[in-house]
Amino acid sequence: MISIEKIRAQFPALNQKVHGHPLVYLDNGATTHKPQQVIDAISHYYSIQNSNIHRGVHYLSQQATDAYEASRETVRKHFNATHLHEIIFTKGNTEAINLVANGYSKLLNKGEEVLVSAMEHHSNIVPWQMACQNSGAILKVIPMDKDGVLDMDAYKNLLNSKTKMVAVNHISNALGTINPVKEMCTLAHQVGAKVLIDGAQAGPHCFIDVKEIDADYYCISGHKVYGPTGIGALYGKEELLRELPPYQGGGEMIATVSFEKTTYADLPHKFEAGTPNIAGGVALKYAIDWINEIGIDNIQKYEKELLDYAHQQLATIEGMRFIGQAKEKAGAVSFLVNDIHPYDIGMILDKLGIAVRTGHHCAQPVMDAFEIPGTIRASFAVYNTKEEIDRLVEGVKKAKSMLE
Amino acid sequence: MSTIKNIQNDIVEEFDMFDEWMEKYEHLIDLGKSLPLIDAKHKTTENIINGCQSRVWLHADFEQDKVVFTADSDAIMTKGIIGLLVRTFSNQSPQDIVDADTSFIDKIGLKDQLSPTRANGLLSMVKQMKIYAYAFLAKNQ
Ligand SMILES: Cc1ncc(COP(=O)(O)O)c(C=O)c1O
Numbered sequence: 001m002i003s004i005e006k007i008r009a010q011f012p013a014l015n016q017k018v019h020g021h022p023l024v025y026l027d028n029g030a031t032t033h034k035p036q037q038v039i040d041a042i043s044h045y046y047s048i049q050n051s052n053i054h055r056g057v058h059y060l061s062q063q064a065t066d067a068y069e070a071s072r073e074t075v076r077k078h079f080n081a082t083h084l085h086e087i088i089f090t091k092g093n094t095e096a097i098n099l100v101a102n103g104y105s106k107l108l109n110k111g112e113e114v115l116v117s118a119m120e121h122h123s124n125i126v127p128w129q130m131a132c133q134n135s136g137a138i139l140k141v142i143p144m145d146k147d148g149v150l151d152m153d154a155y156k157n158l159l160n161s162k163t164k165m166v167a168v169n170h171i172s173n174a175l176g177t178i179n180p181v182k183e184m185c186t187l188a189h190q191v192g193a194k195v196l197i198d199g200a201q202a203g204p205h206c207f208i209d210v211k212e213i214d215a216d217y218y219c220i221s222g223h224k225v226y227g228p229t230g231i232g233a234l235y236g237k238e239e240l241l242r243e244l245p246p247y248q249g250g251g252e253m254i255a256t257v258s259f260e261k262t263t264y265a266d267l268p269h270k271f272e273a274g275t276p277n278i279a280g281g282v283a284l285k286y287a288i289d290w291i292n293e294i295g296i297d298n299i300q301k302y303e304k305e306l307l308d309y310a311h312q313q314l315a316t317i318e319g320m321r322f323i324g325q326a327k328e329k330a331g332a333v334s335f336l337v338n339d340i341h342p343y344d345i346g347m348i349l350d351k352l353g354i355a356v357r358t359g360h361h362c363a364q365p366v367m368d369a370f371e372i373p374g375t376i377r378a379s380f381a382v383y384n385t386k387e388e389i390d391r392l393v394e395g396v397k398k399a400k401s402m403l404e
Numbered sequence: 405m406s407t408i409k410n411i412q413n414d415i416v417e418e419f420d421m422f423d424e425w426m427e428k429y430e431h432l433i434d435l436g437k438s439l440p441l442i443d444a445k446h447k448t449t450e451n452i453i454n455g456c457q458s459r460v461w462l463h464a465d466f467e468q469d470k471v472v473f474t475a476d477s478d479a480i481m482t483k484g485i486i487g488l489l490v491r492t493f494s495n496q497s498p499q500d501i502v503d504a505d506t507s508f509i510d511k512i513g514l515k516d517q518l519s520p521t522r523a524n525g526l527l528s529m530v531k532q533m534k535i536y537a538y539a540f541l542a543k544n545q
Binding site for chain 2 (some may be wrong): 018339341343344347348351358359374378402403
């Protein structure tokens, strides 16, 4: 059993009042708060280790480089990747997906196909649209059913020898659906397609084993796994990363430069042009270590309890409409109450010290599919409690009574 | 006809009667519910204001040297906010609208809720109203 009280005590940001009420933070899908050890790591980095990495021969530069590279090893282990150089640091999932899609805009040929799912975040749609525009490839959409579950038969029918890439999220940020990514990889590989898995929402809630999933690319954002903003990690299979053209040019990513010809650095540096977010990179290790100290299995068990409780309690509100009713869900519950606009409820919840996300959650096609303007999304972290869910339910009831 | 300034002062006084945010919100909700609806034919995609979490339609007519605004939103609170804006700017001359300041928003004690950085698109609404006023000015010169 984990002690939620002890966990909460490690998060200074949770201990505050908003509009006179103790903060109830249920917007973890957008970003999680940070435990003290992550905050300390950032502070320690700037107070003591600060130096540019991979460059200086001096002591501090070596310290900073070691700390940054230690983080890469932590991510490798966390992902169960084979090689350290299969881990690329990015600023987050948006950059990771752009990095891969940008490479694909050069690898794709006219008439080839890219599949994205109907429940993708805009950051896993737009870069592929751009890659298709640039290459003449065609973007196709894997549909979902009314529960927010991907239609696997349709997926099988869409896959063919022209399919080169399947881009899908592991867990939907708008609906909480857990997608069968392992099976999707197996099917894609049968036609020779590669798969990029957007693990933004899976990072804080799931075991990630890129070998077991057999993912070709997998990415997470640091700020959603209790780590800093502006840092993320992209895994790619070695042979694929070697073929993928570089994303940005500049320092760090080169082996030799002359005006006639530049040769690129080896992996992972080929994809890490310029001075990175060193403090963020260093602190990411502390975030992942923190998760592993508690144990993903413990987190999963507890969060499942929270999610079930939230569904149960919210269901007692008259007019409750859950959006996304997949059997396999994690991290978030999306809902509406009758036809009340989510924005109205969000504004009132805010005044009650309850932070939720309202709107389309950067997944407009999902909202269009359900023919709704948006949802209210309560998304959970391991530090949330049932009492907080009670406050949410009370808040929604209050808002409903004011608005109807 | 009241000047924009007078109407804004009235609104500030009206909101001054409430101490609590909840009462202010309830008032805003009431205003939202009572906003005269925009003619259905003006609820077009072109009339949607971008930058709002809820959808906002704004339509402007020019009648006897005055700009007449009608508006709607699918969120009630947003509708209340536009209601306040329509009340201040509708039936005013284009020049007065262009010149008007909107600091009254700060004074009604809903600054947090109505601040421009919120995703409520208040700023976009005011901007769009002023753009209409500019357009009518330009046409008449
Ligand atoms: C499913 C999903 N993909 C991608 C992203 C983008 O991540 P970031 O904003 O950290 O680049 C998010 C963040 O909201 C997300 O939820």
